[in-house]
Structures are given as C-alpha cells and as structure tokens.
Amino acid sequence: xxxxxxxxxxxxxxxxxxxxxxxxxxxxxxxxxxxxxxxxxxxxxxxxxxxxxxxxxxxxxxxxxxxxxxxxxx
Numbered sequence: 001x002x003x004x005x006x007x008x009x010x011x012x013x014x015x016x017x018x019x020x021x022x023x024x025x026x027x028x029x030x031x032x033x034x035x036x037x038x039x040x041x042x043x044x045x046x047x048x049x050x051x052x053x054x055x056x057x058x059x060x061x062x063x064x065x066x067x068x069x070x071x072x073x074x
Contacts, residue, residue: 003036 010029013021044050 007032007036
C-alpha cells in the first residue's frame with residue numbers, strides 16, 4: 001500500500017511540476033508502476049503473502065467468535 005501512495009504522490013507532483021519533481025522523467029514513474037504491478041500480481045502470490053493476510057483475518061474472526069460465545073454464557 002505505501003508503494004501505491006508513493007506512486008500517486010509522484011504522479012501528482014510531476015504533473016503539477018512541483019519543485020524538483022518537475023524534472024523527474026515519466027519513465028521512472030512508469031517503471032515504479034510496472035514494479036508495483038509485478039509485485040502485486042506475481043511476487044506476492046509466489047511468496048504466499050496474499051494468503052497469509054486472508055489467514056490472519058480468518059483467525060481473528062474465529063477468535064472474536066469464540067470470545068463472543070464464551071462471554072454470552074457467563
């Protein structure tokens with residue numbers, strides 16, 4: 001997510017020609033976009049990071065459900 005925010009900021013700063021960002025080549029920004037695409041579409045899946053996030057969400061949901069069930073019984 002921070003990578004996407006950085007890309008958005010760079011595009012905005014470059015487009016409005018702010019300070020030194022006016023001199024950055026669009027190719028660097030496009031390269032960063034390409035890197036982000038490859039990361040999120042291929043590398044993250046190869047490393048299993050997308051499943052890890054889903055697993056953590058499911059685990060937290062399970063813990064909340066168990067806690068809620070035991071709190072009702074008391």
